[in-house]
Amino acid sequence: MFIDIQNMSFAYSNSSTNAIENFTLTVNKGEIISILGRSGSGKSTILRLIAGLEMPKGGSFTLGDKKVFDDYTFVQPEKRGIGMVFQDYALFPHMSVTDNVLFGLPKMSRNDKLKRVKEVLELVELDGYEKRYPHQLSGGQQQRVALARAIAPQPELILLDEPFSNLDTDLLVKIREDLRRILKKANATAIFVTHNQNDAHALADRIVKIKDGLIDQVGRPCDLLGSP
Numbered sequence: 001m002f003i004d005i006q007n008m009s010f011a012y013s014n015s016s017t018n019a020i021e022n023f024t025l026t027v028n029k030g031e032i033i034s035i036l037g038r039s040g041s042g043k044s045t046i047l048r049l050i051a052g053l054e055m056p057k058g059g060s061f062t063l064g065d066k067k068v069f070d071d072y073t074f075v076q077p078e079k080r081g082i083g084m085v086f087q088d089y090a091l092f093p094h095m096s097v098t099d100n101v102l103f104g105l106p107k108m109s110r111n112d113k114l115k116r117v118k119e120v121l122e123l124v125e126l127d128g129y130e131k132r133y134p135h136q137l138s139g140g141q142q143q144r145v146a147l148a149r150a151i152a153p154q155p156e157l158i159l160l161d162e163p164f165s166n167l168d169t170d171l172l173v174k175i176r177e178d179l180r181r182i183l184k185k186a187n188a189t190a191i192f193v194t195h196n197q198n199d200a201h202a203l204a205d206r207i208v209k210i211k212d213g214l215i216d217q218v219g220r221p222c223d224l225l226g227s228p
């Protein structure tokens with residue numbers, strides 16, 4: 001088991017009820033998981049807990065061979081080896097595509113860095129776009145740069161927050177397919193949250209349905225019935 005999260009609970013400090021109750025999930029290496037639920041169901045909170053941006057009340061979380069959280073352990077976000085792709089892609093507007101991807105890379109020689117940037121830009125089919133700035137790219141291309149930046153340091157896990165929310169419907173189908181192909185080719189383990197059942201079904205190997213901070217259903221897309 002690559003990811004093992006057991007009974008993770010969480011309450012916001014100004015609230016008497018738990019926003020997340022006993023969240024339990026195991027994930028294999030290379031698997032793509034969708035967390036599906038209505039607005040306010042707790043999706044972002046779960047991502048923030050996994051990323052280490054919030055401290056759980058209890059439970060445990062192991063990532064690869066690393067204990068990330070339990071009663072005695074809290075690994076800081078930057079030490080977790082987790083890549084994030086935000087809703088708005090959060091590219092640096094004043095940096096070229098190359099510099100945006102370079103930014104996330106750990107300490108290595110300039111040459112090795114540039115080699116890695118070339119590799120990931122080929123993977124997302126953006127070779128030739130190195131010198132462009134984010135405003136000179138389409139929405140789909142910006143998303144692929146954000147993905148390239150998240151993948152470049154070879155993180156153990158990639159988290160994606162509503163990755164399709166800013167895309168036109170005519171682009172959506174192609175971009176969903178691209179995203180799945182890129183993640184699979186990189187053998188990346190990914191968790192993405194969405195309120196959109198179609199997106200979850202198109203991209204995920206397994207879907208975790210969330211309702212009011214609780215897991216409602218877990219299964220392969222073909223095994224799940226009903227709307228979120």
Ligand code: ADP
Binds near residue numbers: 013
């Ligand atoms: P989703 O991402 O599914 O829309 P969230 O994880 O953002 O849901 O929210 C889950 C619950 O936690 C909601 O009831 C929301 O109102 C509450 N919540 C979210 N952020 C905060 C916060 N900073 N302080 C207090 N309550 C919050």
Ligand code: ADP
Binds near residue numbers: 137138
């Ligand atoms: P995609 O299918 O990836 O979203 P589009 O059909 O939106 O691509 O864009 C087609 C082409 O137009 C792309 O090569 C893109 O780089 C270019 N393009 C889109 N927006 C701009 C812009 N604001 N400035 C320069 N080129 C752009």
